[in-house]
Amino acid sequence: xxxxxxxxxxxxxxxxxxxxxxxxxxxxxxxxxxxxxxxxxxxxxxxxxxxxxxxxxxxxxxxxxxxxxxxxxxxxxxxxxxxxxxxxxxxxxxxxxxxxxxxxxxxxxxxxxxxxxxxxxxxxxxxxxxxxxxxxxxxxxxxxxxxxxxxxxxxxxxxxxxxxxxxxxxxxxxxxxxxxxxxxxxxxxxxxxxxxxxxxxxxxxxxxxxxxxxxxxxxxxxxxxxxxxxxxxxxxxxxxxxxxxxxxxxxxxxxxxxxxxxxxxxxxxxxxxxxxxxxxxxxxxxxxxxxxxxxxxxxxxxxxxxxxxxxxxxxxxxxxxxxxxxxxxxxxxxxxxxxxxxxxxxxxxxxxxxxxxxxxxxxxxxxxxxxxxxxxxxxxxx
Numbered sequence: 405x406x407x408x409x410x411x412x413x414x415x416x417x418x419x420x421x422x423x424x425x426x427x428x429x430x431x432x433x434x435x436x437x438x439x440x441x442x443x444x445x446x447x448x449x450x451x452x453x454x455x456x457x458x459x460x461x462x463x464x465x466x467x468x469x470x471x472x473x474x475x476x477x478x479x480x481x482x483x484x485x486x487x488x489x490x491x492x493x494x495x496x497x498x499x500x501x502x503x504x505x506x507x508x509x510x511x512x513x514x515x516x517x518x519x520x521x522x523x524x525x526x527x528x529x530x531x532x533x534x535x536x537x538x539x540x541x542x543x544x545x546x547x548x549x550x551x552x553x554x555x556x557x558x559x560x561x562x563x564x565x566x567x568x569x570x571x572x573x574x575x576x577x578x579x580x581x582x583x584x585x586x587x588x589x590x591x592x593x594x595x596x597x598x599x600x601x602x603x604x605x606x607x608x609x610x611x612x613x614x615x616x617x618x619x620x621x622x623x624x625x626x627x628x629x630x631x632x633x634x635x636x637x638x639x640x641x642x643x644x645x646x647x648x649x650x651x652x653x654x655x656x657x658x659x660x661x662x663x664x665x666x667x668x669x670x671x672x673x674x675x676x677x678x679x680x681x682x683x684x685x686x687x688x689x690x691x692x693x694x695x696x697x698x699x700x701x702x703x704x705x706x707x708x709x710x711x712x713x714x715x716x717x718x719x720x721x722x723x724x725x726x727x728x729x730x731x732x733x734x735x736x737x738x739x740x741x742x743x744x745x746x747x748x749x750x751x752x753x754x755x756x757x758x759x760x761x762x763x764x765x766x767x768x769x770x771x772x773x774x775x776x777x778x779x780x781x782x783x784x785x786x
Contacts, residue, residue, distance in 0.1 A: 435501030504753030537581030554591030566604030
């Protein structure tokens, strides 16, 4: 069996684009992968995939390590970054899909087995529309009623570095409204997107701790792991980070310095599923948990579910509570949230069906802004 083609697809997903890779073999078996493509990066991902597909075509698709090494190591000057590892990750996921179909086994079994049959999830993407307590409460209750036991949001608008007392009160009003709507058994995670200073992060955590925060995600930029570790030690809530970690060299530094409590690798950024397994093992050795980053489409969710099935120190998996209306036309799957979790599938491969013709019906185009944030600096709300 040999790879005969690698094709990329950029798909419109309303406020962002999705990026898929389909790998075709000479036996007719195909596999699908996904890379995280927000903030105008889809054109760069397309160009990188096109430039590097010669590393894949003609190769044995079952030799994932050999192909992954070429994709991640041969572009010497670009090693370790987002573009190289995201494209390598998309191809790797597609190759696992092919392997599962070839052997007639689910990916989790090829990865070494599972320690759970269901993957606990929390909702992202639920906080839409006006940034008011009433609107937050309304959408939080809808997400919980849909079966999610925990929610994550970025309630900090365009504020950066540190918050004034009035700004802290404004954020507290949002969280109080959510607590009133969903109660205290529902987890609430706060995503800071690396916006605060060390002092600002500690002040925010102190001010909002009364709302029983599930985790504080990326309170400061992770480039200085010692500062992140200092914040982790000074706040009274778990700290999470990792979505912008693309390799185990960086992850090792985060783990060794105890820069957080929860690591959040993204399978569509990290080069290969086995590298994420290694990251989870490193975290386990220091008694840290894993909560994979996954604000992505159905392929990423499928790969994450298979991976999480075998992670002993799993905390929870991120899951988008809403999708565009045409999502199921492109990726057909059975990953539904019931009682706060997604069942691990037993179908061969990833357990999804990718429709390339449907993907072509919804071509992604450049968005008004190539940033996660709007022109005023506030987080875009899907």
